[in-house]
Amino acid sequence: MADIAILTEKDLRQAVTLDVRVLAVVEEAFRLLASGKVIMPPILSMEIKDAHGEVDVKTAYLPGFDNFAIKVSPGFFDNPKIGLPSLNGLMILFSAKTGLVTALLLDNGYLTDIRTAAAGAVAAKYLAPKKVETAAVLGAGMQARLQIIAAHLVRPFNKVLVWGRDKAKAEACAKDIAKALKVKAEAVTDAAQAVGEAQLVVTTTSAKKPILRAEWLHKGLHITAMGSDQAGKNEIDPRAVALADLYSCDRVAQAAALGELRAARALGLMNGNTPPELGQIVAGLHPGRALESAITICDLTGTGAQDTAIASHAYASAQKAGIGTMIKS
Known part of the structure; x- marks a missing residue:
């Protein structure tokens, strides 16, 4: 088992903001999608009508990237009635070479918000x-x-x-x-x-x-x-x-x-x-x-391509800034 970086929403907000760098990262993800070399399975989507909720799972492998992300994104739209946000979730980064977990990004939907706006x-x-x-x-x-x-x-x-x-x-x-x-x-x-x-x-x-x-x-x-x-x-x-x-x-x-x-x-x-x-x-x-x-x-x-792109960018930015917690193997 390799060391795993743990990044909270607070960490990620410090490492990533909605700026031209993020736009460039997401733009490159779109460019790669047109290459035909991206591996991106269909979205796993589940609607939970009883709770006015839905859950999407997205992923993609981008050629040239060291890691790929799997994102779980729940949206429960009655949550504001009880003082909770509608959207949350997390992303997991895996090594594209070994499949081992690289980082756990506990973003509560923040990175999804950022990459969606950038798109x-x-x-x-x-x-x-x-x-x-x-x-x-x-x-x-x-x-x-x-x-x-x-x-x-x-x-x-x-x-x-x-x-x-x-x-x-x-x-x-x-x-x-x-x-x-x-x-x-x-x-x-x-x-x-x-x-x-x-x-x-x-x-x-x-x-x-x-x-x-x-x-x-x-x-x-x-x-x-x-x-x-x-x-x-x-x-x-x-x-x-x-x-x-x-x-x-x-x-x-x-x-x-x-x-x-x-x-x-x-x-x-x-x-x-x-x-x-x-x-x-x-x-x-x-x-x-x-x-x-x-x-x-x-x-x-x-798309899952956007998720891998933004998660990789967030991880690299956090690493450069010395942000986050490491779990030693």
């Missing part, structure tokens, strides 16, 4: 219009905040509109975004208004019925949808997916089973059409946004 920024980098004056987010949770903060790193904007089912939560979200980015941010009660005024929209909800309608699409719009990662979820009107000038996703097989592509195909749309993956666009194997006036959608279900 949204990568989508914006390659698919959003070059000039974004107004961004909008549908949703008012932690991921809504992080997605906007990450997107601002690649497409600086001066105004943010926040829509949420709960007006008070939307207002709190807008206040946090304004403070973090020093931009104007306000809550709106009309999702159509938010989409209509924005050039970049991110959806971050667990909605099971569309919250963004096809008739709201307009020229020069990019949408990143990251909430649909279970077969029962659907944030984007399937007609919008079909009407977009370019629809892409992080992994076609996952999007077809869990994402917005699933909902579109269930209505007989997008069948026989294999959309490009974001990694192919990052790698230059498929063109991204063709025109500034185009309408683009990126469907992010979350």
Whole structure:
């Protein structure tokens, strides 16, 4: 048995922040996905309806990486009612050469939050219009905040509109975004208004019925949808997916089973059409946004490749900084 590093959420927050380095790490994971050399099995997903919960298990081997990660990510959405966070979880790093455990990352979902936001920024980098004056987010949770903060790193904007089912939560979200980015941010009660005024929209909800309608699409719009990662979820009107000038996703097989592509195909749309993956666009194997006036959608279900990338980055950063606890063999 080799020595094992133990990294708590506190350790990981000290070692990793949402910055350009993290964006580069996640962008490289997408690039590698397009190489055909990544080993990434389907997501193991379990819904626990009795507790309004779900659990996902993701993993991937990335060529050239010393380690690979297995992530367990529970989401129990009634937890806030009893003062607990909705999301938690952990990642385990294994040596890609021996299979021995390298590190246990007790992140409580922090690294998932960071890599998910970074993935949204990568989508914006390659698919959003070059000039974004107004961004909008549908949703008012932690991921809504992080997605906007990450997107601002690649497409600086001066105004943010926040829509949420709960007006008070939307207002709190807008206040946090304004403070973090020093931009104007306000809550709106009309999702159509938010989409209509924005050039970049991110959806971050667990909605099971569309919250963004096809008739709201307009020229020069990019949408990143990251909430649909279970077969029962659907944030984007399937007609919008079909009407977009370019629809892409992080992994076609996952999007077809869990994402917005699933909902579109269930209505007989997008069948026989294999959309490009974001990694192919990052790698230059498929063109991204063709025109500034185009309408683009990126469907992010979350990949094990991102988890291995962020876990490896976090471990290396912690090691360099001397953070964490070692369990000696």
